[in-house]
Amino acid sequence: MIICIGAGPGDIGYLTQHGARLIGEADVVAGFEAVLEVVHSIIPAAAQTVTMTYRDQVAMLAQVAEAHHAGKRCVVVFMGDIHFSGFQYLERVERACGHPVDTLPGISSAQILASRAKVCFDETTFITFHRRGDLAPFKRHLLHVLQDGRNAIVIPCPWDAARSFMPRHIAAYLIEQGIDPGQPIEVWENLTRAEAEWHGTLAACAQIEFSDMSIILIRTPQPMASQIEAAEPA
Incomplete structure (x- = not known):
């Protein structure tokens, strides 16, 4: 499984219950540092965290895609709603995976x-x-x-x-x-x-x-x- 989740506009209170559950069940949780800080309290202790920047996002997403193809449950967390300002980032995720991925909208x-x-x-x-x-x-x-x-x-x-x-x-x-x-x-x-x-x-x-x-x-x-x-x- 790999799914992209909108985590809300900077406060975990705006994360949906479904999104929180998927993060809590993930083997790999990836995203930019500011976004991961929002959800860090619900990331499982055993989960691998993949933190990226604008400069290294392609390489880091390749790592996430490799884990996905190995059968791990992967979540990529976006700020806000994926389809408001994150569509290019979603495109990068799908390029890394080689196929379309599921998305879960958030609050923008x-x-x-x-x-x-x-x-x-x-x-x-x-x-x-x-x-x-x-x-x-x-x-x-x-x-x-x-x-x-x-x-x-x-x-x-x-x-x-x-x-x-x-x-x-x-x-x-x-x-x-x-x-x-x-x-x-x-x-x-x-x-x-x-x-x-x-x-x-x-x-x-x-x-x-x-x-x-x-x-x-x-x-x-x-x-x-x-x-x-x-x-x-x-």
């Missing part, structure tokens, strides 16, 4: 933010820049979302300075593309820990450094009207 920071900020996912588009490769299509998508009058929940890209796309970069990009500098924006940090909640404008956000543990909400200036009651006839 986007879901926590929607709950805290009281926004409806039906009226909101989620976009993540936490990915390798060309960000340009996703930048254009964000621009179109805002032009269409929808809310946007955005996960920034915190990697190397050459391609980072953090809140200040996102705000500056949107202003350059013609979005009103006065557009309201919120930056939330460490949603499940010591929360830091910042509210301001794109212009102000473009001047501020936020931590890697940030997620952004850009609300539409004209929220959708309630549709509980039928619209009044014209």
Whole structure:
């Protein structure tokens, strides 16, 4: 068995019971250090722990795949929900194994933010820049979302300075593309820990450094009207 599990946004309280049971039964538990720290209390003492970084993840996943093919029960733990920001990591797992693998979804920071900020996912588009490769299509998508009058929940890209796309970069990009500098924006940090909640404008956000543990909400200036009651006839 090998399964990829979403462990929630940094607090073991958001791990599903099914996910906790699978981790507790595993022979091998793998993931990035920050993620394994979240679930370390339920990893079996006899289990092999495979810790990886962005630089050595391919080699470490090869070790996990070898254990999987040897018949061991293997779990690869993801932060948040696998299909929100971890899809490229999932692709690496499947390449290492040579076949598709099972997944168990978790709670994402986007879901926590929607709950805290009281926004409806039906009226909101989620976009993540936490990915390798060309960000340009996703930048254009964000621009179109805002032009269409929808809310946007955005996960920034915190990697190397050459391609980072953090809140200040996102705000500056949107202003350059013609979005009103006065557009309201919120930056939330460490949603499940010591929360830091910042509210301001794109212009102000473009001047501020936020931590890697940030997620952004850009609300539409004209929220959708309630549709509980039928619209009044014209």
